[in-house]
Amino acid sequence: MKLKFKEHSSQYNRRAILSIAIGTGVGLIVYLIFLYFHIDIYGWNLGLIFAPLAAGYVETIAAERLIGEDIGAISAFILFIDTTFYSFILKNPTLGFNIITAGSIIVILQAAFPTLINYILLVLIGGFLSGFAKSIKSFERKLKTRVENQQTFAWETKDERMNDGQIHYFDEDESNAKLNNLGFYFLTSTDMKDRAHNTLGIFQSEVIIEKDARLIAMDAEIAEQEKLNMIKTGKDECLIKLADKIQDYGGNGIIDLTMNYTLIGMSGEIQITAMGMGIYIR
Known part of the structure; x- marks a missing residue:
């Protein structure tokens, strides 16, 4: 089989x-405007994306009017090489491949081979959405199973009072x-009322x-x-830990005591922080 190449006239x-x-000229003008x-x-200058896109678009229109067909958005490749050389070699020689250059390549390929790129994007995006939907359904089934099991499952714990359906209140007297x-x-204050003391630090x-x-x-109220x-039990533990630290340094008190309660991320965990100035009261 012999390959036949289409011959064109010099005017073509x-x-x-x-x-x-x-197309290249318009692309350069667009890039200069963005700069x-x-x-x-x-x-990141957006001209890296829009300049090749404008070049390919104008070239396509010009080619269709002058020769009656599309020649593949060659100016987009030229603009991509020019803008990449200027932005990543002349201006910032330490920069390498990144999301901007990747986006520019995709835009150029889209302009040169629209049918092929659209097909690839359709397959990739369709496959991603299909896999994502399957993952959501799988997660939903697991979550539903866990919730159903929780309704009939008795948690094994030393603290059996959480399962007796009654509201239990924190024993403030025992805590104190x-x-x-x-x-x-x-x-919590810094006023020692002339009590002799030494500061040990934060x-x-x-x-x-x-x-x-x-x-x-x-039940929501019980929970x-x-x-x-x-939280109250955690507060006591935090204060005891703080007292132990200060006592290890020879102290017997703390002033300017502050307590902070912080929700950590989306997991529902709570961080309790106690902070102040450790002292030794003589």
């Missing part, structure tokens, strides 16, 4: 070259007694309360109270 070739030159007015996002037995002074302690999945199956109980 001149007009084709003229179409490419017109002059600093049209960019986070330092526990902290008072430490022999430690917790002060101290901080943290406690993270993990999300308890058992609360999902509980809210149990969560509050967990």
